[in-house]
Amino acid sequence: MTGAQDRPRVLTETDGEVWRITLARPEAGNALDPATARQLAAAFRERPEATRTVLLLGNGERFCVGGDVHTFAGAADPGAFVGQLAHDWHEVIRLVLQCPVPVVAGVQGAVAGAAVGLVGACDLVVCARSTKIRPAYGAIGLSPDGGTSWALTRALGAPRALDLMLTNGVLTAAEAHLFGLVGRLVEDDEVHESAVALAHQVAAGPVRAMVRTRALVRKAATRTLDEQLDDEARLIAESAADPEGREGVRAFVEKRTPDFRGAR
Structure with missing residues (x-):
């Protein structure tokens, strides 16, 4: 019999053009430990090239409760252990942010600790209405990691982010x-179905143009309008020269639905 500790923390599958990644430790609220960080990073690195969207889900009633505090308590050197886990988890966040296709998440139940930063790094987030989002670091005497302070400050502004944390x-x-931390609200029993549908909708679109758009949006708050205009001009020129852009313009002129999937 396979015990809970021996089961994979992360499951992956190809669903048409969607690369589905599922946190699969529901008995622990999908809490993050070193194995989860390693397996989630591997899941992003192993995305099949033919897939056009990543969909991130969590099994069970809770999407992710953040770090596995029980492993912190059992560490001989808590500082070294938590520091290494943060380093490994930050690699996951960077992989999400740098993913060459859009990343969609469907979240439910609880989003806590480092999972807040994970949600903040995704491009599109479908959230169940009863979900509670809690940084939770202060409850155990820790400061944030995983991009949580970045995501919350970006969405809420510094005063509200500090009040929350x-x-x-x-x-x-x-x-x-x-x-603005999450983009869509749905009923609890619809979250997975809605996230799957959205991931497939995105996969049918101009994914390379979407990734360029993502880059513009993420940089907009930290630079001048002149800098943003220069980058917009550069990226729209890239998009117009891209097979996606050529197909989109042709389809518009020909009054038909564009086939972005075939635009290579």
């Missing part, structure tokens, strides 16, 4: 949607 507060799904 310094008081060990909780964001409802409605608040997360209002502030």
Whole structure:
């Protein structure tokens, strides 16, 4: 019999043009430990080239409760252990941010700790209405990692982000949607179905243009309008020269639906 510790923490499968990655440790709320970080990084690196979207899901009632605090408590050198886990987890965040195709997430139940940064790194997030989002670091005497401080400050602004993190507060799904941390709210029993549908919708689109758009949006808050205009001009020229852009323009002129999948 295979014990819980021996089962994969992360499951992957190809669903047509979607590379589906599922956190698969529901008995622990998909808590993050070194094995989860390694397996999730491997899942992003192993994405089949033919897939056009990544879909990130979590098995069970909770998407991810953040770091596995029980492993922190059992470490002989907690500083070294947590520091290495943060280093490994940050590699996951970088892989999400640099993914060459759009990343869609479907989240439910609880999003806590480092999982907040993971959600913030995804391009499109479908969130169940009853989801609670909680940084939770202050409850165990730690400062944030995993890009959580970046994601929350970016979405909420510094005053609200500090209020949330310094008081060990909780964001409802409605608040997360209002502030822009998540893009879509759906009923609890629809989250996976809606996220799958969205991932397939994105996969049918101009994914390379979407990735260029993602880059523009992420940089917009940290540079001048002149810098943004220069980058927009460069990237729209790249898009116009790209087979996707050529196909999109031809389809518009010919009054038909573009076939971005065939634009190589």
